[in-house]
Amino acid sequence: MNESRRISLLILSILFLASGYVSASVSQQKSVKEIVKSMSLEQKAQLVIGTGMYFPLPDSIREKMPPSFGGGLDTSTPYGKMVDKIRGYLPGTAGVTAEYPELGITSQTLADGPAGLRISPSRPGETDTYYCTAFPIATVMASSWDTELVESVGKAMGKEVLEYGADVLLAPALNIQRDPLCGRNFEYYSEDPLVAGKMAAAMVKGIQSNGVGTSIKHFAVNNQETNRMSVDVIVSERALREIYLKGFKIAVQESEPWTVMSSYNKVNGVYASESHDLLTKILRNDWGFKGYVMTDWGGGSDVVAQMNAGNDMIQPGSTATIKTLIEAVESGKLDEAVLDTNVERILNIMVETPRYKGTKISNKPDLKAHAEVTRQTAADGMVLLENNGALPFAKNIKNVAAFGNSSYDFISGGTGSGDVNEAYTVSLLQGLENAGYKTYDELKNTYEAYMEEARKTQDKSRNFLAALMGGKIPVDEMALDATVAEEMAAKADIALITIGRNAGEGGDREAVEGDFYLNKNEKDLIKTVTDAFHAKGKKAVVILNIGGVVETASWSTIPDAVLCAWQPGQEGGNSVVDVLSGKVNPSGKLAQTFPVKYEDGSSSDNFPGVAVKTEGAEDNTADQSGFSMMRRVPWEVVYEEDIYVGYRYFNTFDVPVAYEFGYGKSYTTFEYSHLKLSDKKFDGKVTVSIDVKNTGDVAGKEVVQVYASAPGKHLEKPEEELVAFGKTALLKPGKSATLSFDIDASLLASFDEASTSWITEAGDYTVKVGASSKDIKAKATFSVANDITVQQVSKAMVPQKDFEKMHR
Numbered sequence: 021m022n023e024s025r026r027i028s029l030l031i032l033s034i035l036f037l038a039s040g041y042v043s044a045s046v047s048q049q050k051s052v053k054e055i056v057k058s059m060s061l062e063q064k065a066q067l068v069i070g071t072g073m074y075f076p077l078p079d080s081i082r083e084k085m086p087p088s089f090g091g092g093l094d095t096s097t098p099y100g101k102m103v104d105k106i107r108g109y110l111p112g113t114a115g116v117t118a119e120y121p122e123l124g125i126t127s128q129t130l131a132d133g134p135a136g137l138r139i140s141p142s143r144p145g146e147t148d149t150y151y152c153t154a155f156p157i158a159t160v161m162a163s164s165w166d167t168e169l170v171e172s173v174g175k176a177m178g179k180e181v182l183e184y185g186a187d188v189l190l191a192p193a194l195n196i197q198r199d200p201l202c203g204r205n206f207e208y209y210s211e212d213p214l215v216a217g218k219m220a221a222a223m224v225k226g227i228q229s230n231g232v233g234t235s236i237k238h239f240a241v242n243n244q245e246t247n248r249m250s251v252d253v254i255v256s257e258r259a260l261r262e263i264y265l266k267g268f269k270i271a272v273q274e275s276e277p278w279t280v281m282s283s284y285n286k287v288n289g290v291y292a293s294e295s296h297d298l299l300t301k302i303l304r305n306d307w308g309f310k311g312y313v314m315t316d317w318g319g320g321s322d323v324v325a326q327m328n329a330g331n332d333m334i335q336p337g338s339t340a341t342i343k344t345l346i347e348a349v350e351s352g353k354l355d356e357a358v359l360d361t362n363v364e365r366i367l368n369i370m371v372e373t374p375r376y377k378g379t380k381i382s383n384k385p386d387l388k389a390h391a392e393v394t395r396q397t398a399a400d401g402m403v404l405l406e407n408n409g410a411l412p413f414a415k416n417i418k419n420v421a422a423f424g425n426s427s428y429d430f431i432s433g434g435t436g437s438g439d440v441n442e443a444y445t446v447s448l449l450q451g452l453e454n455a456g457y458k459t460y461d462e463l464k465n466t467y468e469a470y471m472e473e474a475r476k477t478q479d480k481s482r483n484f485l486a487a488l489m490g491g492k493i494p495v496d497e498m499a500l501d502a503t504v505a506e507e508m509a510a511k512a513d514i515a516l517i518t519i520g521r522n523a524g525e526g527g528d529r530e531a532v533e534g535d536f537y538l539n540k541n542e543k544d545l546i547k548t549v550t551d552a553f554h555a556k557g558k559k560a561v562v563i564l565n566i567g568g569v570v571e572t573a574s575w576s577t578i579p580d581a582v583l584c585a586w587q588p589g590q591e592g593g594n595s596v597v598d599v600l601s602g603k604v605n606p607s608g609k610l611a612q613t614f615p616v617k618y619e620d621g622s623s624s625d626n627f628p629g630v631a632v633k634t635e636g637a638e639d640n641t642a643d644q645s646g647f648s649m650m651r652r653v654p655w656e657v658v659y660e661e662d663i664y665v666g667y668r669y670f671n672t673f674d675v676p677v678a679y680e681f682g683y684g685k686s687y688t689t690f691e692y693s694h695l696k697l698s699d700k701k702f703d704g705k706v707t708v709s710i711d712v713k714n715t716g717d718v719a720g721k722e723v724v725q726v727y728a729s730a731p732g733k734h735l736e737k738p739e740e741e742l743v744a745f746g747k748t749a750l751l752k753p754g755k756s757a758t759l760s761f762d763i764d765a766s767l768l769a770s771f772d773e774a775s776t777s778w779i780t781e782a783g784d785y786t787v788k789v790g791a792s793s794k795d796i797k798a799k800a801t802f803s804v805a806n807d808i809t810v811q812q813v814s815k816a817m818v819p820q821k822d823f824e825k826m827h828r
Contacts, residue, residue, distance in 0.1 A: 052367045055123055056360050064356075064363050065345040066118045067125070068327070070337030071103045073115065073317060099339070109375075110185050112140025114317065114437065115335050117366070125367065126376045130235070130314075130335070131186040134158055134193045134207045135433045135589070136177055136440040139184060150383060152180050153390040154432045154442035154590040157567060158192065158219070160401035162209035162611035163586065163684075165723040166747045167222040173397050174226020176390040181232045185381040187373040188233040188279055190437070194220040194267045195283075197568075197612050198243040198665055199627040200536060203523040206434040206567030206587060210611035211666030211681065213263055214742050214767075217270025224275035231374060233278030236271050238316055239303070240264055240292060242283035245528045246628035247655035249318065252286040255659040256825060260287070260817055261771040261778075263665050269307055278311045278369050282331050284319045288819045293320035297816035299330035306813045312365040324354045332362040387443070391591055398588030398595035400721075403608040404685040405572065410559040410580035412602025412687055413514065419458045421512035422449055423505075423549050424542075425497055426520030426565045428467045433587045434567045435491025436525025442590045448518055448563065451593025455601055460508065470498045494520045496534065497541040505552035515553045515560040516600075517546055517579065522587070523567055528628055531618040537571045550579050563596060573616045573678040584608075602687065607721035607747070609684035609792065613666050616678050622661035622669035622826065629657025662825040667793045668738035672828060682725050682742075682792035688716025688753070692724075692797035695789055702765075702785070702804045708744070709760040710789050710798060714751040722748045724759050725790055728768060731783025735770040736828055740788055743767040763787075769810045778810040 050058070059067075072093065094100040099118075106116045106127045119127035132138035137152040155177060161170045181189050193207040194216045202208075209216040224234045241253045241264045255264065271277060280303065282293040292298055293315045303309045314333040320326050323334060323345050334341060348354040370376050404411070422428070430447040433439060452459050474495035497519075508515065519542055523529050533539040538546075550560040559580040564570065567587045576582050583606070588595045598604040615621050634654045664672060667681035691713045698707035712722050724747070727740040744761035751757060768785065769778040782804050790796035 050124065052364055052371065055125065055367060056363050058123060059120075059363065061346055061349055061356065062342075063118075063120055063123075064359050065342045065349075066099060067366060068333055068359065068362050069323075069342045069345060070115045070333065070335040071106065071118060072338060073336035074107045110139055111143050112138065112441070113186060114138075114190060117333070126370060126373070128187045128366075128370060128373055129185065129375065130188045130190060131181065132190050132437040133440070134191040134438045136442070137180045137184060137186065137189065138437065138440055139186070141441045149443070150184065151387065151443035152184070152440055153177070153387055153394055154440040154445070155390075155394045156398040156401055156589040157206040157433050157438075157587045158209045159206055159567065159611065160398055160586045160588055161223075162215055162219050162401075163403055163608040164397065164401040164747075165215070165609055165611070165745055166400060167218055169397055169400060170219050170222040171226040173393060174223040175229055176226075176393045178227035178230035178232050180385040180390065181227065182230045182374055182379065183382045183385040185374070185383070186232065187375055188235055189227055190235045190237065190281060191227070192220045192223040192234065193237050193438070194271060195238055195240075195242050196264055196267070196665065198659075199621065199623040200569040200612075200615070200618065201529040201531060201627060202243055202568070203245040203528045204434070204436075204438070204525055205569075205612075206523065207438045209267075211613065212611065212742050213266035214270070215611050215745070217267035217274075220267060220271040221275040224271060224277045228275070228278065231372070231377075231379070233369060233373065235279040235281045235314060236268060236277045237281035238283035239268055239280050239313075240283060240298060241287050242285055244628045244657065245526055247653045248284045250286070250652035251629055251655040251657055252289060252632075253657055253659065254288060254819055254821060254823060256662055257773045257818060258771045259659055259662045262663055265302065272303070272307050272309050276310070278372065280309065280311065280313045282313055282315050282319055284316050288817055291320045291322075291325075293331045294322055294325035294329050295817070296329040297814070301814035301816040304330060310368075312362075312369055324348045327354055327358050327362055332365045394589040395591035395595050395598070398585075398592060399598045399604040399606075401586065401608045402588070402595070402599050402606050403584040403610055403683070404581070404599075404606040405584055405679055405683075406576055406579070406582040407685055408580045410514070410561050411583070411600060413600055417457070417513045419512045420452050420514055420516060421460055421463060421508040422452065422516045422518070423463070423500065423545060424518035424520070425467060425471055425494060426518040427516060427563075428464060429471060429492070429494070429520070430518075430592050431492055431494065431520050431522050431565050431567075431587050432590050432592050433491075434524040435493065435522060438524060439491040445590050446593035448516065448593045448596055451595070451597035454594060455597045457597075460512070463504075463508065466504070467498060471495055491524050492522055494522055497539065497545060499541045500545050500548055502548050502552065505549045506555075509552040509556045509558060512558070514558060515549050516563060517549055517560060518563045518565050519570075521566040521568070521570060529568065531624075536569070536618050538575065543575055546575055546578055561600070565592070569612060569614050571617060571678070572614055576678070584610075602718070605687045605718055605720040606684065607686060607723065609682050609723045609725075610679055611681070613670055613677050613681045614679040615670070616676055620670075620675055620677070622664050623659075626658055626660055629655050632656045658823050660824060660826060664738065664826050668741065669826075671793055672739040680792050680794040682723070682790075683795070684723070684792070686716075686720050686722070688714055688718045688720040690720075690722045690791070691715045692789065692791075695787075695798035695800050697787065697800050697802055700802050702802050705762055705764045706802055707760055707762050708787055708789065708800075709758055711756050711758050712748055712751070713756040714753050717753055719750050719752045721750055722791070724748070725792065726761050726763070727788040727790070727793060727796070728763070729786040729788065730768060730770070731781050731785070733781055733783060735772060735779065735781060737770060740793065742793075765808045765810050768804075769808075775809075775812070776815045777812045780804060780808040780810060782807050
């Protein structure tokens with residue numbers, strides 16, 4: 021440790037002592053390495069193993085829970101007393117780490133989640149509430165294509181983490197949206213790794229600007245919830261590097277997250293949390309990651325393998341796991357030097373945390389200001405899919421008829437650990453009323469009465485994690501009588517029809533009616549209402565209040581407009597009406613493809629995989645070793661589509677889509693001109709510039725996307741790949757902006773399995789600049805004279821079985 025680092029630690033220790041956080045101790049002035057040397061084996065094991073997952077349950081129930089869920093804690097022991105104390109630091113968090121005041125080691129409070137800080141709004145013996153802001157889901161933020169906006173969300177989110185007393189936020193999540201049915205797609209950004217990586221890096225920068233940490237997750241290839249605890253993902257080295265790890269690499273190298281969370285699943289036969297290839301060779305050696313790695317809650321099955329792999333912290337942990345680890349060291353199964361390294365990494369982050377620094381907790385973040393941030397962000401991330409003159413509302417629109425359950429029971433975000441305990445969610449109805457539009461009590465009363473009755477018989481077992489951890493599961497859409505639509509059409513100026521969907525941790529969606537496909541009641545609702553309003557010369561608009569892709573091709577041309585509002589956070593209704601009314605000109609673009617039908621996707625034949633027989637197993641539903649919130653079923657999924665994920669597949673193989681990657685309409689129009697390249701011959705970098713002019717009647721923003729087509733002589737390539745993107749400022753009618761993008765060799769490179777390196781092949785490249793992956797406005801070419809080896813990396817994560825991969 022260098023001298024400046026020692027001085028910094030000394031200053032922090034003095035400040036820490038003065039804060040009164042823990043009792044004074046000379047040991048707090050020691051370096052991290054000295055602290056490790058002074059720790060007992062028991063303390064080391066307790067530090068790297070979490071203190072259990074505590075739920076505020078009645079004692080009679082908690083006593084029956086396993087230790088990992090907060091049961092069986094012996095509070096008469098020093099360890100039990102310590103754990104009982106630190107669990108009270110911030111109720112409702114996902115986990116806390118052990119503390120030893122006499123050594124200067126403070127606890128780290130680890131809190132969910134991706135759409136905002138997840139803590140309990142209530143505390144024992146207190147009457148105050150501690151709400152957090154439910155920000156728009158990751159899909160909304162990616163659809164904004166605005167990294168500065170995402171960073172501003174991160175700053176607000178991190179402020180709440182700091183002021184409520186957490187140290188590390190378990191976010192952002194940036195797994196690839198490989199398949200539309202993944203239940204956690206709402207937590208993830210995109211089907212494209214560049215978008216995912218840039219958005220995650222912006223979020224990390226924003227959060228960590230407050231002096232708190234992040235844990236980017238789920239590392240890696242956690243693209244489904246079905247049997248997530250045990251699924252073995254079989255994937256090629258190239259697809260792994262180019263598609264599923266690239267976003268993480270961008271986030272690690274551009275934003276330096278404090279921690280990384282390893283995923284539940286296996287990759288090519290090895291649990292991610294037990295993979296030395298993944299956590300040491302790739303994450304640390306190839307990418308230079310300096311923080312610590314923690315497991316997802318209950319990930320993996322072999323604590324010794326996890327320590328050796330470089331998975332430094334096991335969550336949520338149990339006293340049994342601590343004992344196992346101690347015995348492993350004492351028996352020589354685990355070298356204590358490995359454990360020391362794990363501990364040191366954790367402590368290196370600890371000295372950066374607010375708790376260690378003695379930061380005062382206010383418990384009073386500016387929730388009002390953060391509500392404004394979420395309102396703006398949501399509006400900027402909404403995507404206008406269709407518009408036949410219905411939007412923005414004409415000036416004579418005063419009376420609005422709102423149809424659909426979700427108009428009244430709006431969905432702010434997904435379920436599970438990505439849910440937030442917010443103070444309120446603005447419904448569409450409330451948003452309309454807040455903006456001065458008249459709505460109809462008879463419709464409201466009808467829908468609310470229906471939903472109240474429907475919830476009484478709703479199947480609550482479909483996703484037990486949603487029931488356990490929170491989140492709204494919509495009831496089936498009410499069947500609407502045609503006479504109701506006709507009565508409303510006679511009175512209202514326009515109709516809004518909201519279609520709602522929700523999903524989350526613990527379960528994937530299905531390609532069935534009422535999920536990926538609209539059910540009969542929903543399709544009938546759209547047609548019945550639209551027909552009734554058209555008969556009166558009026559218009560109807562569909563609003564999609566969804567967390568992931570749904571089928572649209574069979575019905576999207578029936579209404580006059582379709583707005584994809586996603587799950588826009590707690591200000592959702594206000595944000596939607598900001599767009600409908602024209603207060604905000606929609607500028608969102610899809611960061612994922614909407615297929616015509618589910619079967620058109622490249623992963624549809626193998627998602628979510630199949631059960632596999634294990635040697636010696638009597639059945640395929642037996643639990644495997646290790647803590648688990650879900651049964652571990654031997655399962656396998658083969659990524660046969662290889663690198664052809666999302667638009668890379670649809671565009672390369674000319675498969676028709678409902679809405680392509682990068683698509684989105686505006687209330688104005690834009691003209692692209694003067695595409696320029698800095699040079700026609702590539703010499704390590706080429707700068708691309710283009711002019712964008714607002715040629716319409718209202719101010720607006722435009723997302724500019726830069727794709728590249730490569731030679732593909734030796735390394736097969738998709739038709740095009742996104743290499744850069746940017747967004748203009750708000751352009752008034754007639755105004756222009758010039759956007760420039762630097763394209764270096766790394767953005768053009770492919771992963772060559774034979775040489776284990778990233779290579780930019782020689783040949784001619786075509787730059788395509790446009791408003792979407794299919795709406796290309798201008799093209800230019802440049803040439804690379806010779807192959808460029810961008811980086812030689814570790815040989816790692818090689819599949820242990822052969823499988824057929826998709827080819828052009």
